[in-house]
Amino acid sequence: MAGSTINTVQNIFQSMEYGPAATPSTATAQAWLDKHSRSLGLFFDGKFVRPADRQSRSLADSKGGHVCSTVCAVEADVSQAASSAVSGHKAWSGLSCYQRAKVLLRLVGVLGQHGQCLSELCELCEASCSPSALVRLLQYYSSWAQLRDTLIPNWTPLGVVAVVVSEDCSLYSLMLKVLPALAMGNSVVVVVPGQSSAPPALLLAQLFVGAGLPAGALNVLTGSDMSLGVKVAQNPSISFVTYSGNKQDGVTLCKATAGMGVPVSVSPNIGATCPFIIFESADIDSAVDAVIEAAFKKKREVHWVLCVQESVLDSVVARLRLRMAGMKCVALHSEGDRVLVDTAVQVAQQQGATLVQSCAAPTPGAQYPPTVLCGAAPSSPFVVSPSPGPLLPLMTFRSNTEAVTLGNHSPHGQAASIWTEDLTLALDTAKSLSVGSVWVNSHSVSDPCLPVSGHKDSGTCTDGGHEGLYQFLRLSSSSSPLPRSSPVSMDYSKFGTAASPAIIPDDSDPASAPMPYLQFVGGKPCKSVSGCSVAVQSPGGGSVLAYCPDGGRKDVRNAVEAAVKVQPGWMKKSPSARAQSLYSLTKGLEAKRRDIAASVSVQTGLSMDEADTEVELSIARLSDWAAYCDKNQGGTPPLPQSGSALSLPEALGVVGLVLPDENPLLSMVTLLGAAIASGNAVVMVPSQKYPLPALAFIQVLQASDLPAGLVNVITGSRDELTAALANHSVIKAIWYWGSAEGCQYLQYTCTSPLKILHLFCQKEDGGKDWTKSHPSLLEEMWRKAVQWKSVWIPTA
CATH class of the missing domain: 3.40.605.10 (Aldehyde Dehydrogenase; Chain A, domain 1)
Known part of the structure; x- marks a missing residue:
């Protein structure tokens, strides 16, 4: 205890002072x-x-x-x-x-x-x-x-x-x-x-x-x-x-x-905002010691936000005051950082926050005392955009659900620390938080055996573990999806704004007029919001086969809203339940095989036998994905230290698919199956050149037991719909087959928030061979459809 002449065990436990450290030699x-x-x-x-x-x-x-x-x-x-x-x-x-x-x-x-x-x-x-x-x-x-x-x-x-x-x-x-x-x-x-x-x-x-x-x-x-x-x-x-x-x-x-x-x-x-959640069932002393170490004594690569259950707020604050008493000021990088810290503290006090400080703030200089800002709100500027200094916002919650909501409030999804002696509560909270790493009764620990993905705006790749190796590998049978080239000079604000070709009325016999199709949003066939249509040309380009809706930004918005509502429930379904839904989709495709084959034949110019072969391959591919649902569910990798850990694959959320021209049915069900088998919801943009197989497939989707809104199909201009997908903040990933300009647009645009991109520049002479069914190909696509979470559970 400060001021004591004798350091008894009781004094040490009361003050929690660290022993003298030797001066390091260099x-x-x-x-x-x-x-x-x-x-x-x-x-x-x-x-x-x-x-x-x-x-x-x-x-x-x-x-x-x-x-x-x-x-x-x-x-x-x-x-x-x-x-x-x-x-x-x-x-x-x-x-x-x-x-x-x-x-x-x-x-x-x-x-x-x-x-x-x-x-x-x-x-x-x-x-x-x-x-x-x-x-x-x-x-x-x-x-x-x-x-x-x-x-x-x-x-x-x-x-x-x-x-x-x-x-x-x-x-x-x-x-x-x-x-x-x-x-x-x-x-x-x-x-x-x-x-x-x-x-x-x-x-x-x-x-x-x-x-x-x-x-x-x-x-x-x-x-x-x-x-x-x-x-x-x-x-x-x-x-x-x-x-x-x-x-x-x-x-x-x-x-x-x-x-x-x-x-x-x-x-x-670097710089992500991470929740530090203390439940009433936690060991409060250990939790408070850990939050002080994480927030004030370690080099801060992340910004912590302390979330405390209301029933133990007074106890936590009292222990914070005790542990922080006498702590020295923390050095800042510059005088400019001190100005930012002072401004953040002033704003916090104006909004009603109270301060818990280790000592009085010194006169202006590049240092500041460790400070807890009690009474913060999730929308407070010092929570949303933290300053670089030793400031720790403190928010309160009442229920477990509210704790998860607070933890997921940040746009970042890097990590979280949960403190509770209730293991069931810890695991339930860990699975509900949208972060890559969850530490139970611990913080800031890591090991390369565990894969970690950046959730939300915290990354586009997986590091660590077996899964993190694949970013440095490619299938031996595949080539680079993007050819090396120089960037195209383009106005990004005008990408996808070209007007669709106008449909001119003619005097043809109404009985032989091309068939109008509908798109599929929220489980229902519907017209586009604009009410306009585009003509679908025959393979030779000489005649009009059909009319399909000319979808746009508002159609994408409606589709994403429908997908967001249903995706969490679909993700929480058991893998076997998702498998049964995919098997029902397979049966529906088989029941409609003649109609689907006819649409493939008419659209692509293939013979009926060749079209039927593609349908057969599509049925087999959907069956593969149904069987794949419960075959990759993470594990418990061995740790070099005491405790246990879980490695969990999770769905990305809402995935945008801009489909290729090659094998329009087979490629569609391959990508669709990979996405929904993993627990994602999908907004699909069919091939602009060959949209009819995807539109005919809507009948199969209607007859299946997939939740309404899980799969949405929007037709129209590929560039316009790609731009709408890229600019929607909820969509987590985009799989794109299209032009070099489209690939460049997505790479430039999908940075705020970050989106996971899988881009393929389509070639005139054909691209990926979709007829191959190799286990490595399925594994590659499954890995693209999931993100990983690690959960640490120490035992000592």
């Missing part, structure tokens, strides 16, 4: 920096390179002292690094799985030998990362390198992978991308625009090569801003770009690379 890291003259170059071809006439940036420590300088790479350096990576990929991928695993395992020993240097360098650069955490990463991914061909057959590495991070990204987040990419046989170009992670990344690259990694398999480029990542993505040797860091830089990268033909995945793991 002698080893300083010696390594001195060896490089405190001027670090770039790293490629297995060695440090310092090109002449390059700008450099100076890195200072927390006390303002000079640590080192890093080079700002230019276009020529990017070309050299990419060339080095191509050579490195040939050498690295040419090794056997055992040989690659042996190199990664050798790194464990190297890190043990030089872990002190790495730890000290991270401390100097304020990029804290425990060497033991990196050792765990190496051990985990070296085993996957060993077992890749055994447990992941029919998949091959992408080639050269660019790993881009923001300035505030941790070294652990960087290596969580680098190591699985290497383990799968890719070479890597690491792009570190910032300074804090650059020196440790360069040291690790040196250690990797020293452990036997072929020259060029790992390259590091440093720079001054995100433009360096864009330059790397432009290089034709790059097969895939994956980003980790803050949302702003991720959006910049996505927009700048739109139209280049390179897939980009984003993990914005």
